[in-house]
Amino acid sequence: MVNSKKKNIKSKGIKKNDVLKKVKEELKKQVLLYNELMNKQLRLLAEFENYKKRSERRISDTHNFTIEKLILSFLPFVDDIERTIQNNNTEAKNTIIDGIKLIFSNIKKVFNKYDVKSYESIGNEFDVDYHEAVMSKVSDKSENIIIEEFEKGYKLKDKIIRHAKVIV
Numbered sequence: 001m002v003n004s005k006k007k008n009i010k011s012k013g014i015k016k017n018d019v020l021k022k023v024k025e026e027l028k029k030q031v032l033l034y035n036e037l038m039n040k041q042l043r044l045l046a047e048f049e050n051y052k053k054r055s056e057r058r059i060s061d062t063h064n065f066t067i068e069k070l071i072l073s074f075l076p077f078v079d080d081i082e083r084t085i086q087n088n089n090t091e092a093k094n095t096i097i098d099g100i101k102l103i104f105s106n107i108k109k110v111f112n113k114y115d116v117k118s119y120e121s122i123g124n125e126f127d128v129d130y131h132e133a134v135m136s137k138v139s140d141k142s143e144n145i146i147i148e149e150f151e152k153g154y155k156l157k158d159k160i161i162r163h164a165k166v167i168v
Contacts (some may be wrong), residue, residue: 118152121164132163
């Protein structure tokens, strides 16, 4: 069969070198096409990986937003309970105070489960990223130092979900 092709090529007047050149050109075209397709495939793979990361981040953000809304709805109760605990002057209140302390403890456990933490402000320098000044008072402390905390600030992981309301 090879001999018949050689005879065919010779009979048509096509030289062996011309056929070889055409085959080499076709091979170059195929290599270029292969490289182009491989590059496309690599770009698609990278785009898919980026899409996956964005989707995971979006899901995580949505989850954190949901938790944030839930925790924010609990914070007024936490504030009221803390005020009640701080204002326990009589023996008659002790039973109520003990019950409130138990509730408060359970709320704190839920907060810990979701990595929600309060942060201290008294004695620290005022920082707009963490604090909201509700008033200022003259004191013997240096300027911009927090002297009282009206409401504690809370963080969900590293994100501030409520600024501390403070007196500077």
